[in-house]
Amino acid sequence: MPSSVEALAALPLRDDLVGLHPYGAPQLDVPILLNVNENTHGVPADVHAAIVEAVAEATRGLNRYPDREFTQLRKNLADYLGHGLTPDQLWAANGSNEVLQQVLQAFGGPGRTAIGFPPTYSMYPLLASGTGTRYVTAARGAAYTMTPEDTARAVRTSGANIVFLCSPNNPTGTALGLDVVEAAYEAGEDARAIIIVDEAYGEFAQEGTASALTLLSGRPRLLVSRTMSKAFALAGARIGYLAAAPEIADALRLVRLPYHLSAITQAAANAALTHADTLLANVEAIKVQRDRIVRELETLGLSPAPSDSNFVFFSGLDDPHRVWQGLLEAGVLVRDVGIPGSLRVTAGTEEETTAFLTALATLI
Ligand SMILES: *Cc1c(COP(=O)(O)O)cnc(C)c1O
Numbered sequence: 430m431p432s433s434v435e436a437l438a439a440l441p442l443r444d445d446l447v448g449l450h451p452y453g454a455p456q457l458d459v460p461i462l463l464n465v466n467e468n469t470h471g472v473p474a475d476v477h478a479a480i481v482e483a484v485a486e487a488t489r490g491l492n493r494y495p496d497r498e499f500t501q502l503r504k505n506l507a508d509y510l511g512h513g514l515t516p517d518q519l520w521a522a523n524g525s526n527e528v529l530q531q532v533l534q535a536f537g538g539p540g541r542t543a544i545g546f547p548p549t550y551s552m553y554p555l556l557a558s559g560t561g562t563r564y565v566t567a568a569r570g571a572a573y574t575m576t577p578e579d580t581a582r583a584v585r586t587s588g589a590n591i592v593f594l595c596s597p598n599n600p601t602g603t604a605l606g607l608d609v610v611e612a613a614y615e616a617g618e619d620a621r622a623i624i625i626v627d628e629a630y631g632e633f634a635q636e637g638t639a640s641a642l643t644l645l646s647g648r649p650r651l652l653v654s655r656t657m658s659k660a661f662a663l664a665g666a667r668i669g670y671l672a673a674a675p676e677i678a679d680a681l682r683l684v685r686l687p688y689h690l691s692a693i694t695q696a697a698a699n700a701a702l703t704h705a706d707t708l709l710a711n712v713e714a715i716k717v718q719r720d721r722i723v724r725e726l727e728t729l730g731l732s733p734a735p736s737d738s739n740f741v742f743f744s745g746l747d748d749p750h751r752v753w754q755g756l757l758e759a760g761v762l763v764r765d766v767g768i769p770g771s772l773r774v775t776a777g778t779e780e781e782t783t784a785f786l787t788a789l790a791t792l793i
Contacts, residue, residue, distance in 0.1 A: 445558060452555055459762040461784055463775040466599070466630070466740045468662035470711040470778060476662075479700040487696035495692035502695050505702040506670050510655075512642045517675040521698070522689060525629055525656040525669025530556050532652065532671075534684035536623045537562030537591050544589035546575060548600055548768055550627060553593045565589065573601045573734065577612035584616035592617060595627045596641065597634060600766040600773045602736035604638045614648055625652045629669075630738035632660035632712050633719070638737050642672055649674040659739060660712050661701055668698045715739050719776035725786050729793060744771040752792050759788035 438447075454465050463469070472480070503516040510519075522528045533556050537543055542563045545553045557564035567583030569575055584592055592613050596605035605626075614624050626641035634640070641653045654671040658664040671677075701708065722741045726733040733743040746752050749772050753765045761784055764773040774785060 445561060449555075449558055452552060454764065455762075457757075457762055459757065460760040461777065461781045462762050463740075463777050463781065463785060464762045464764040465664075466659060466738070466775045467664050468659055468711065468715070468739070469775065469781055470662060470715065472662050473704070473707045473711065475707055476701055476704045479704055480697045483696040483700035484693050487692045491692060493692075494688045495690060495695055497688050499690050499695050502690070502698050502702075505699055506672075509702055509705055510642060510672055512640075512645070512672075514642070514645070514672050515675075517678065518645070518672050519670060520673070520678045520681050521668060521670040522685065523667040523669070523694065524658060525627070525654045525671070526552055526556070527667075527689070528654050528669045528671050528681075529553075529625065529627070530560065531681045531684050532623065532625060533557060533560040533562050533591065535680045541590040542587060543591040543593060544583060544587045545593040546580070546583070546595075548573065548598075548766065549593065549595045550599045550629075553595075562591070573598070573603070575605060575609050577606075577608045580609050581612040581616035584613050584622060585619070588620050589617070589622055590620060592622050592624045593627065594624065594641075595629075597628075597630045597737035599629070599738070600740075600764070600768070601734050601742045602630075602738045602740055602773075603734055604634050604737035607639050607641065607644060610641050610644055610651070614644075614651055617650065621650065623650050623652060624648075625654060625671075627654050629654070629656045630659055630740075631655055632709065633716060633739045634737040635735075645672060645674070649676065652677060657698060657701060661705075661708050662711065663697070663701055666694060666697050666701075668694060712739075714778075715776050718779060718782040722774065722776060722782060722786070726789075729790060731793070740773055740775045742766075742771060742773045744768075746770050746772065746793065752789070755792040756785070756788050759784070759791075761785050761788055 503519040506519045507514045507516045537560050539561045543557045544565050547566050554564045565587050652671050652673040656669040719736055723733045726743050731743045731745040733741050766773050
């Protein structure tokens with residue numbers, strides 16, 4: 430737990446960090462955890478066995494530094510993503526949060542500006558402040574949508590050096606049209622802006638939702654980040670990655686710590702990638718529960734946002750905090766993202782989802 434505010438204030442902290450709050454989704458001991466969009470299906474048995482075997486093997490060589498270039502991992506990630514990507518277009522780090530931090534270290538920093546479109550991922554402003562990058566925001570349209578025209582205008586008028594597009598967006602759940610990404614890219618031409626499309630939930634998208642990976646060719650300032658924390662059920666392993674032009678990886682090599690991906694991390698990631706099929710089967714099961722939540726919330730008279738992710742954002746609550754508390758008392762932890770009348774819930778297993786829906790129905 431953090432120590433006292435007074436003790437912190439007495440430290441010679443960097444001026445731009447004074448008064449900031451750390452990322453703090455509550456980590457409570459509750460039977461049903463549907464609050465941080467983890468994969469609720471656990472690590473499948475074959476994936477578990479493969480990781481244990483690969484890590485055991487890697488452990489023998491721990492006296493040596495790991496492959497600094499994580500060569501096998503970049504190859505496996507390129508094969509997994511497809512779209513004709515080559516290993517030199519892939520980059521990985523300890524969670525996509527670290528990937529995004531490295532992007533800000535290389536392309537942001539003092540005198541530079543990043544732009545986000547709230548409500549969106551709460552880590553963007555924190556990563557910006559940690560790297561001394563100014564963070565500005567632009568509004569979304571009705572029902573949290575973004576249009577190509579408004580996005581382009583915000584990118585142009587802000588003169589941002591880095592543009593965060595979260596698709597599917599956390600916390601609202603909906604994916605962006607590729608026309609929004611294209612418009613942001615073109616609007617960023619003058620400032621040579623780096624456009625990051627954060628596709629942490631890309632595998633959960635609805636049928637027919639295209640990935641920004643399809644736009645990479647010919648766009649050297651476009652970056653698409655992904656993670657193994659959600660679809661791949663490996664939040665605890667800390668593995669995130671991005672795909673972009675090869676020179677982007679060269680830029681990130683300038684700021685990464687040497688040997689930033691441990692041999693154990695690389696072994697675990699490679700083992701999981703060889704079992705992608707099992708993991709993606711669970712993604713399909715989660716999508717079924719996600720769609721069920723949307724349908725049943727509508728039946729309850731609430732307003733869920735369309736979801737391309739493994740969670741559902743819903744509005745129409747008179748007192749979201751009371752509902753959050755009532756769910757907690759029923760053993761279900763969901764997320765209060767601080768948006769009036771709204772909560773966010775991760776799609777669980779069938780039983781967890783039933784417990785959530787049953788408890789919710791008694792509370793509204
Ligand atoms: C969960 C999440 C991530 C993943 O972070 P990791 O560091 O890879 O665990 C990234 N972006 C968004 C929008 C997320 O919700």
